[in-house]
Amino acid sequence: MGDERISAGRTPDGDSAVTGSTDGISRRAALASAVGLTASTSGCVRQLRSIVNRDDIQQLSLTITTRSADGDRESIRLAREIAATLETVGIDVSIEMRSNEEFLRAVLINHDFDLYVGQHPGGIDPDFLYETLHSLYADESGWQNPFGFTNLLIDDRLEAQRVADGDERREAVVAMLEAIAIEQPFVPICTPTEYRLVRDDRYDGWSRGHLATRTGYLDLEPQTDNSADRLRVVHMDPRPSENLNPLNAEYREQGTFIDLLYDSLAVEVVAADGDHALEPWLAEGWEWTDESTLRLALRSDCAFHDGEPVTADDVAFTYRFLEDTVLGADAFPAPTPRYRGRVAAVDDIDVRDETTLEITVGTGQAVGEQALTVPILPEHRWSSRATAATVPGVRIAQGTTEAVVTDNIPPIGSGPFQYDSHSDRDYVLFERFDDHFTRRGSVDLPEPTVEELRIGIDPRSTSAIQLLEDDSADVTSSPLESYVIEDIEETDAVRPLESPSWTFYHLGFNARSAPFGNPRFRQVIAQLIDKAWLVDEVFHGHATPIATPVTDEWTPDDLAWDGADPKMPFLGSNGEVDVDTARTAFEEAGFRYDADGKLRVRQ
Amino acid sequence: MLSEVLTRVVIVVSILLPISLGLFVGRERLATTRTEWRSRIRLSGPAILVVSSVLLLNRTVRQDGPGIGVHMTEVIRKIEGEFVLIFQEVATPQLTAYFSFIYIYGYTFLLVFPVMAYFALSDTKMFRRLLTAYAFNYAIGLVLYALVIAYGPRNVLPELIASSGSGTSTMLYDHSPEFKYLTREVNRNVNVFPSLHTSLSATVGIFAYLTRSSYPKWLPVAIVLAVSVIISTMYLGLHWGIDVLAGLALASFCVALSCRIVGRWSLSGLYEQLTEFDRF
The missing domain is CATH 3.10.105 (Dipeptide-binding Protein; domain 3)
Incomplete structure (x- = not known):
């Protein structure tokens, strides 16, 4: 009966034929009518299929x-x-x-x-x-x-x-x-608009470098006897205390503190008011030998924090590594999740000797020079990270190299500060890298003036402000949340610093x-x-x-x-x-x- | 900052405790406790062991989370809407001060006092039940925290929690930012469902009712404190109404379970059975 009902419902003229068969019509007549029915409904079924098989459009x-x-x-x-x-x-x-x-x-x-x-x-x-x-x-x-x-x-x-x-x-x-x-x-x-709070009584020179960049923490002038010992920074994002990997995309925003640990060939020196200029940094200088070739000389006698010298090979390695963090060992390359566009500008690197190299770029000179701002990684630390990350018993997405997921603690760079210690979600302590080239008398670049830089983690603007007011901190490195800005009370020692973003x-x-x-x-x-x-x-x-x-x-x-x-x-x-x-x-x-x-x- | 806040909590609670011990427990019981404490501890050993291991586990697991949970913030919000905002309508600076005090100091006191008070009873059954119920609250809460990932109202509706009619903020960490140091030590911001503040306070409340014949004066105090803590979780923008409901359900379940279990098997009896078995 169920089948009959369905066919009856679908074809109005089938009604009588089907019910008729139960009324004692001969088998042949029933058969004949069934054949006729099939022939006449085949067109309907096509139409039916066309009607039913259209997906309904739903609310977005x-x-x-x-x-x-x-x-x-x-x-x-x-x-x-x-x-x-x-x-x-x-x-x-x-x-x-x-x-x-x-x-x-x-x-x-x-x-x-x-x-x-x-x-x-x-x-x-x-x-x-x-x-x-x-x-x-x-x-x-x-x-x-x-x-x-x-x-x-x-x-x-x-x-x-x-x-x-x-x-x-x-x-x-x-x-x-x-x-x-x-x-x-x-x-x-x-x-x-970025607002940070700074204390004027311990340091001077806050308006020199932009506090979202490395130069904000360099060249500060200690004002008291003991203020050169430790610069107390409050940061509202706990991630720098958990991971210090320059290549990791999940734990980095602008990478300000990474830039204090790692040097690049050139640095965009940004003033607090937003004025900026690209300055030679780890490179002593560069010249364009033709339209697309840059000749660079590294500063002599620079070293990584573990004492190994910074060489032209490390530079060449860095660009090769960022292009492909498996270094060709896999079926397809695994490029860095940060600095991608800058690295892509570099076509070729020719190491001339220990401290000179030639970089050929596939772009104009302005963009080519931007490529000089990626962090230089020590080859001896990172070449072993070109392997796939492993977790026992878990299938890992291809291209997930150790390099992009490691927390990289302790980080070994060549930057003005070196890692000292940390505690998750609590603090990370940097100590001045005394051998940094900016401290040489002959170099006129922003230099680290404090012996220690402690980045204390404090997750809220309100408590960060309290720390500054209590003289427990000198500067908020993260911009304050906008809802507290109106309530900031400027005192003799504490003042808000506005800077462009x-x-x-x-x-x-x-x-x-x-x-x-x-x-x-x-x-x-x-x-x-x-x-x-x-x-x-x-x-x-x-x-x-x-x-x-x-x-x-x-x-x-x-x-x-x-x-x-x-x-x-x-x-x-x-x-x-x-x-x-x-x-x-x-x-x-x-x-x-x-x-x-x-x-x-x-x- | 953390040690400062901790010290303050310790000071406040250690002022409140002797006063309330004298008031609710009485000199007599304290005196017998002094002579009987060894045997009571021996009897309650298993319960003490269970609760301390759960607390230890709680500390490590709660901070990191196993990363297996389901995101539920939107589900909770769609079910209850903006119910918690009704507390914002009655907010005043005095209420905010009161609830902030209750949330930190009141809660700590509410949890610690009954442990001492029931230890002072010569029958350790209530003491063991309370500890077991605490352990269950934490253990089950821990599992739920792992399974349900949800942010509290303060994370979803920051401006509505922060700007009450009175102009001052009712959000705990804006009103009293120092408390952030304390809670951050023990909690992640997605540990919202259920409200353990609610379930533990309610547990204490229910026990206060069960022990009303021993401690009649404690009952009203416990009820007022527990209800205040429960309201404070919503008033301060930390929990949704659903978290509080789940906390109440969890509390009733844990109390019922602890009453069932404690006294049914005794570990010392089990030990005797085992040693007897050995002899054969």
């Missing part, structure tokens, strides 16, 4: 991955505001919170996200966008293209600014930024999955974010809304913030989205709404 449901308030108070707030906005335009949103390192692992290593909100370390030079967006890197792990963004036009523009120099490069950068502003591979939201908060899309790979979709989302309102609301005004993710110096007039986003103006006002306008925008981008006002998107 997405997840925003971000950090908890302990990790980044601004990120979770931005994520919640954006989630609320997306909900009003008919998208189902949930928020996933992760700790600092889990967040970066999900986004940078495993690409396990739909959308994410976070802070990008950015760059003083706009070339950081090359590694951030070039399609060649869409499959790699690390800060190189976490979005999986692929666009041949953008690739062209990213490459064009890389090979150009001078005014030509300036124009190429403008062209690149404009193309990016249209594509919106990620939505740049704002650049925070090149980091930026952004909303990242995982372009590997629909509909985030669709630029029209991304454009509409970008227009649902009221950046100026968020700056007031979330950052208490201590940030600047941006339309393009580079520093002011490189921002073209077309993309400068002029009270509103010049390319992606907000569809609404005062943080409130105009739902009708937003719906029209989605519909014009080819998406549909159902009767309940839900955005239906094929995912």
Whole structure:
């Protein structure tokens, strides 16, 4: 009976035939009618299959991955505001919170996200966008293209600014930024203004170096008898006390303290007010022997913290190693998750003798010189780390070398400070490397003036401020969270120090999955974010809304913030989205709404 | 900073303890305890051993987490919404000071006092039950912490917890940042479900009820303290309502379990059986 009912339901004229057979019609007649029925329904079945086998388009449901308030108070707030906005335009949103390192692992290593909100370390030079967006890197792990963004036009523009120099490069950068502003591979939201607290009574010279860079902690002038003994730094992120690996993406933000431990050939010396210049550092100097060849001489008699000399071989090793942390021993290379774009600029390194080498770059000179800013690793420490990391009984992802996962404690670099001791989530203590070249009389570069530098971990702005007020600390190395800035009381000894930032908060899309790979979709989302309102609301005004993710110096007039986003103006006002306008925008981008006002998107 | 805070906790609790021992336990019981403490400790040996090993395990496991759990913050938030924010509506600086005090000092006292008070009873059954219940609370809480990864309200709604109508922050670590040193020593910020502050306070509350005939004056004090601790976890933005419910359920379960187990088997009896068995 069950079968009959189904066929009866499907074919209206089958009803009588099937029920008829139970009414004593002859077997032959029944058979004949059944054959006829099959013939007449075969067309229907095709149609039926066509109807039934179409996937229904569901409401767009997405997840925003971000950090908890302990990790980044601004990120979770931005994520919640954006989630609320997306909900009003008919998208189902949930928020996933992760700790600092889990967040970066999900986004940078495993690409396990739909959308994410976070802070990008950015760059003083706009070339950081090359590694951030070039399609060649869409499959790699690390800060190189976490979005999986692929666009041949953008690739062209990213490459064009890389090979150009001078005014030509300036124009190429403008062209690149404009193309990016249209594509919106990620939505740049704002650049925070960094506030730190410093104590003036023990040290002078805070405004010399930018405290997000190594030079902020060099050349300080001790003001009292015992202040040269120990510089007391408060850091709000516990990760430097847990891991000191310059190649690890999950434990590094800007890598300020890593830069105190490791030297690079050249250093971008950034003043507290943001002025910067690329200075020879471990290299005594360099000259361009032709368009693409740099000849460098290393400073003589430099040593790593374990006493081994720094040689041209270590430099050549570093660039080779960062390009492939398995050093060719595996079926495919395992490039570094940090410094990727800078290393890619180097085509070849020719070691001439112990201290001279020639570097051939495949880029223009400006970007080629940026390649000199990667940390120089001692070959004798790192060559053994070119092996796959192992955990007994667990299958490890290919390309996971010891080099990218080790905590690298104790770190052996050649930088102005060397590692002394640490305790997880508590502190890490550096001691001055007395043999550092900056301490030589003949060298006029920022030098370490304190004997010890203790980075105390204190997870909250409020307690960090208390430490400074109690004279238990000299400086907060992490920027203070924006909600406490208004409450800071300036005293004789303690004062806030404001400095520009090149980091930026952004909303990242995982372009590997629909509909985030669709630029029209991304454009509409970008227009649902009221950046100026968020700056007031979330950052208490201590940030600047941006339309393009580079520093002011490189921002073209077309993309400068002029009270509103010049390319992606907000569809609404005062943080409130105009739902009708937003719906029209989605519909014009080819998406549909159902009767309940839900955005239906094929995912 | 940590040692400063610790010292303060030790000082406050060691002022409160003798006063309350005198008040609730009485001189007589303390005097008998002085003569009988050896035999009581011998009797309670197993319970003491269990609770101290669980506490030791607790210290190592809670800080790092095994990394096998499921992220549940969003689920909790979708179920209960922004329920915890109702406490923000009644927030005043005085209440904040009160609940911060209760959360740290009150809680420590609430946990330590009954251990001493029940040790002072000549029948060690309650003492052993209490220790066993503590051990179960920690052990089960530990497993749940490993399985459920969730952030508390302060991590999800930082601005709503921090900016109450009175202008001062009710978030514990903004109001009293020094406490962060203390709690960081024992906890990760994703150890939210269930609220162990709730379950242990409720455990003490239930025991206070069970022992009301021995310590009638302790019962109201314990109830007030326990309820205050439980409210403080939500008021200070540390726990969700669901964590508190789970904590209450955990407390009832652990008390019931400890009453079942303690006194059923005795280890010394077991030992006698074994040695008897040996003789054959």
